[in-house]
Amino acid sequence: MSERFEVIVAGGGMVGAAVACALGHGGVRVALLDKAAPPREWPPEPVDIRVSALTRASQRILERLEAWPGMVRRGVSPYREMRVFDARGGGEMHFDCADTEYGELGHIVENRVTVAALWDVLDTLDSVTCITPAAVSGIEAEPDGVRLRLDDGRIFAADLAVGADGHDSLLRKLAGIGVTGWDYGQHGLVATVTTELSHRATAWQRFLDEGPLAFLPLANGRCSIVWTLRSDTAKAHLTLPDADFLAALAQASDGLLGKMLAVGPRAAFPLRFQYANSYTADHLALAGDAAHVMHPLAGQGANAGLLDAAALAEVILEARRGQRSLARRGLLRRYERWRKGDNLIMMGSMDALNKVFGSRTAGLSELRSAGMGWVDRAGLLKNYFNRYAMGLRDDLPSLAKGKDCW
Template sequence: MDNPAGPAILTGMEHDSDLLIVGGGLNGPALALAAAKAGLSSTVIDALPRATRTDDGFDGRGYALALSSVRMLARLRVWETVADHAQPMNEIKVTDGRAGDAKAFLGLHFNSAEIEEGPMGQMLEDRYLRRALLDAMDAEPGVTHMQGETVIAQDVAAQGVTLSLASGGSLKSRIVVGADGRQSGTAARARIRRTGWSYKQTALVCAIAHEKPHGGVAHQFFMPPGPLAILPLPDNRSSIVWSETDATARAINALPDEDYLAVLRPRFGDFLGEISLAGKRFTYPLGLTLANSFIAPRLALVGDAAHGMHPIAGQGLNAGLRDVAALAHVLADARRRGEDIASPLVLDRYQQWRRFDTATLAASTDLFNRLFSNDNPLLRMGRDLGMAAINAVPAMRRGFIREAAGITGDLPELMRP
């Protein structure tokens, strides 16, 4: 819904809102809510209608939300509406091979009991998080949600940004934020180039039900074609993110459900007893893409529009939410100082904060995928010994646990305790 904007910082151009956010997925709505908390109005331009976004079959993913992301959603009054659907991740076990493989005795074991803050994170299905963010936007007077609308042009002037819409209308704001995914039109229109490549891997994603309780333990098994993640969900279910080469994934995904499970079972093992599908199956191509700049005149990128990485560490959404929290922090500070929230100095603060961290994370996930997605015996011995060495040193292990929880480094205000 519409709301009067906060105190004007610029004169000479009328604005429909302080921020125009292109992209109605997860990061776009989260940014709109974070901006509203800072007294800034937003218009979220979503290419899809709400009915599509809220359909159970729209996106089958479950997200491993780091503790810092949970804190942020709590500050935005979103977590309270989804907490009953979340599953705490009490432990993470990383092994080199499938479950039950006698050769996979060396690995990493992270236990939330080793840190004071509680569970490292929470597993939450997309369908619950997406609906909660949409409902929160509807309830926020400072946010306007435009559905089924696309941007065809953007024009930057000294006083603000004008976006031209496919419907024939236009909108004006102080700043435009691209939250429109890896093929970001916002970035392309700003002539921001990208660096990246395909991994020639596809993630097979589904939810399974199993006989034995998972105990809140997340598993990551590294196998030659790609990693297999088994992530705990409520009600004796787990989310599966299963990476295979493109050709193999296409062949597996074409199989009937029972044949699909017959391929999964030997990779999965029997440590959770008998398994069955608990919903639809999905596939997602895997690759790395990094915007060469996160900013342009009166423009910023967040989430996959800025960086898309391999899901090997489950950090894609967490990195996007950290972008959102950092940008909201920078814009709120600028507003309090009476600065133009889209000035080059303000936007550069955001880029300085986030670009190095995300580039490092992308490089790390790329290295891990290349290191583990093979069956070279020398590499296998080296990586197994390396994991065992980290696991044997409590201080190093706790450092990795805190990193997985997202509570290290310079945290934006929304992610602080």
């Protein structure tokens, strides 16, 4: 015997929880499945080394979902400027919120903060049921929907299943959806560091031979770093004593923030370009990393996932208001057309930047730096790039515009 819902969301991270929240606000009967419930509170130290640079569009989504106050309570870190440097060619770019109508360019937020605040909201939505622990082991099509089997034998049925279960998505594999992509041969090394000089609410990024080094400002005065390195270099850096690691980091930063005084736990994850060949199948839609994985050099992965969540919820709720099937093929294709093109543009841009800044072709560094200087001086073009990076572009879902979709 199976319990039936309108929508089952597999994956309770940032994207899956956002989908469930938006649908729950619209009164959709949703089951959110995850292997474990996330923590809601934690001691002040240590800071989570997994952070995201959330755009203005993402903030609007989270505000409409009523999660933003819980995030502010737990701690968000606004950044008002962004400075980008080319270590080899000497080029620079500077973006400032003073050139926009907003008081900041975005916020650096621990991933656990966003997830906890979303789950707080889920607790208040009568139509949402969070089921943990829950590990999906199989998926079966029905004439009017889909059934998900858990590894403990429980079965849940729904009109539509949403795979928000990460880059190695089991739902995607079970549905037979292939992926296209490649490994970069790079790892992203992450940690929290204490620096001699103030970060000045500025996101700093320096492009080096092996990849970019970013310092992301935290409210406690420290910085979260994301350092893209060749995989062998990153693994070696994980084993260095703290003093040796800080010395290597100080050399790579070239004194941007003075001396590197302390470092917390370090971790590294492999970097990959990957997209699902289809975002949808019968009675199934993919969102977030299950649908696409991009290079983190501009920190757009989480923002793209939240836009997926907002767009998918909008088309589902529109269909429900029209009393149409939530898994109608045309509906799912509309979601795919809406998001796939935008995601591929962002992914392609990140891939191109990584290749251009990683190239050692003679003369390219001078040309690259000259281009950075030209963009920095070109007011209209620079403003376009600034707004695009803030998520303020055309064809946004209603939630990203600050409007309800239910």
